[in-house]
Amino acid sequence: MDHETLFTRACRVIPGGVNSPVRAFNAVGGTPVFVSSGKGSRLTLADGREVIDCCCSWGAVILGHADPGVTEAVARAAAAGTTFGIATPGEVEFAERLIARLPGMDRVRVVCSGTEAVMTAVRLARGATGRDLIVKCEGCYHGHSDGLLTKAGSGAMTAGDGAETAGDGLPAGILRHTLTIPYNDADALARVLDAHRGRVAAFVVEPVAGNMGCVPPLPGYLERAAALTRAAGALLICDEVINAYRFRLGLYSHGAGIEPDLVTMGKVIGGGFPLAAVAGRADIMDRLAPVGRVYQAGTLSGNPVAVAAALEVLKRLESDPPYKRLAARAKRVADGIDAAAVKAGVPLRVRRHATVFTPFASDRLPTDLAGARACDTALYARFFHGMLRRGVYLEPSQFELCFLSDAHTDADADAIIAAAEATLQEDC
Numbered sequence: 001m002d003h004e005t006l007f008t009r010a011c012r013v014i015p016g017g018v019n020s021p022v023r024a025f026n027a028v029g030g031t032p033v034f035v036s037s038g039k040g041s042r043l044t045l046a047d048g049r050e051v052i053d054c055c056c057s058w059g060a061v062i063l064g065h066a067d068p069g070v071t072e073a074v075a076r077a078a079a080a081g082t083t084f085g086i087a088t089p090g091e092v093e094f095a096e097r098l099i100a101r102l103p104g105m106d107r108v109r110v111v112c113s114g115t116e117a118v119m120t121a122v123r124l125a126r127g128a129t130g131r132d133l134i135v136k137c138e139g140c141y142h143g144h145s146d147g148l149l150t151k152a153g154s155g156a157m158t159a160g161d162g163a164e165t166a167g168d169g170l171p172a173g174i175l176r177h178t179l180t181i182p183y184n185d186a187d188a189l190a191r192v193l194d195a196h197r198g199r200v201a202a203f204v205v206e207p208v209a210g211n212m213g214c215v216p217p218l219p220g221y222l223e224r225a226a227a228l229t230r231a232a233g234a235l236l237i238c239d240e241v242i243n244a245y246r247f248r249l250g251l252y253s254h255g256a257g258i259e260p261d262l263v264t265m266g267k268v269i270g271g272g273f274p275l276a277a278v279a280g281r282a283d284i285m286d287r288l289a290p291v292g293r294v295y296q297a298g299t300l301s302g303n304p305v306a307v308a309a310a311l312e313v314l315k316r317l318e319s320d321p322p323y324k325r326l327a328a329r330a331k332r333v334a335d336g337i338d339a340a341a342v343k344a345g346v347p348l349r350v351r352r353h354a355t356v357f358t359p360f361a362s363d364r365l366p367t368d369l370a371g372a373r374a375c376d377t378a379l380y381a382r383f384f385h386g387m388l389r390r391g392v393y394l395e396p397s398q399f400e401l402c403f404l405s406d407a408h409t410d411a412d413a414d415a416i417i418a419a420a421e422a423t424l425q426e427d428c
């Protein structure tokens, strides 16, 4: 089926034809693609074309599409009943396995999306501190709850009025409780904490920012931010919805020597299903209902099919950690695209951090949102479409991370580089 026809039909019944805005290709133009199936590193599009996938469901797929072990675990779980609204043994095993990899954290609660996880973490921080204000960084995305949709990067940046807010429908009274500062700027954090002394409940941050493209923390930034937050009596919420289990087993924060008070996880840990989690120390987490007075709930939270998939992925990552392979392959791809851009004389530089990367249409690598916004998004759009025509699906926006899975091979890497060489020479 051709994508034009599908998209026309979709637009009649779904706002903008998509169930999540960035899928609509608004940032790169053209008709969005539809996927019929995926296997390993490949997607088969609705028009029958096969492409190499560098989105991997925004990082939610780390073992590759339709992994046989995950597929079997899911089939077995589904055959035993898909949801009960009653606790299941799998949830206990999943929580135990996660907690075992999260030193200093005693409890985890499973929810259905990263948005919910961060919403819950923020509510917990407010409940625990008795304070209302939240500090977040410009260009970091923490899901689409009202209070966190200001200067939110990612799809909100593409869809909204240029990163100031995500647009309409956000009450001023709620946004007043969110203060924003540049990422990678600990002095700005110190100033805002000082100006609102005794009123900030939490500083929420993506340790490796991924929603303005790949922007890793500058040396010392996270350490200093953690110390300042603690000194102000506020809680540090590390939003590791992308980061957790993408760089190592467990949290990026712990690998970097940071101890968040609360952490949110999603994408990889969901095993390709709507599953995310918030974790923290018992004294904070036990404020959640039914123990405490911070309310949070969910009909499908800890869904047995999702938990089965998530458990299978977790076990596989633990028995054979893929992180060295993933980083080596990401390096091969990133270095290859970078070299191709230099050779073609195109101002496009690839920023890689371990297992993830972003081709920035700029000759300077950004350290914050202002730097990311200086990129030539029209050039990125030409690069994206040239790559797609040549069989490589990149993220349909400049302000995202590209992901590879453990199913991507060196041959895939070389095919991506060859496509980039041709695209940069001929289309950019």
Ligand SMILES: *Cc1c(COP(=O)(O)O)cnc(C)c1O
Pocket: 112, 113, 114, 115, 116, 118, 141, 142, 143, 144, 206, 210, 211, 239, 240, 241, 242, 266, 267, 276
């Ligand atoms: C994707 C993302 C979210 C939101 O997760 P959803 O499952 O899409 O609701 C929150 N925080 C970060 C850092 C993310 O990348």
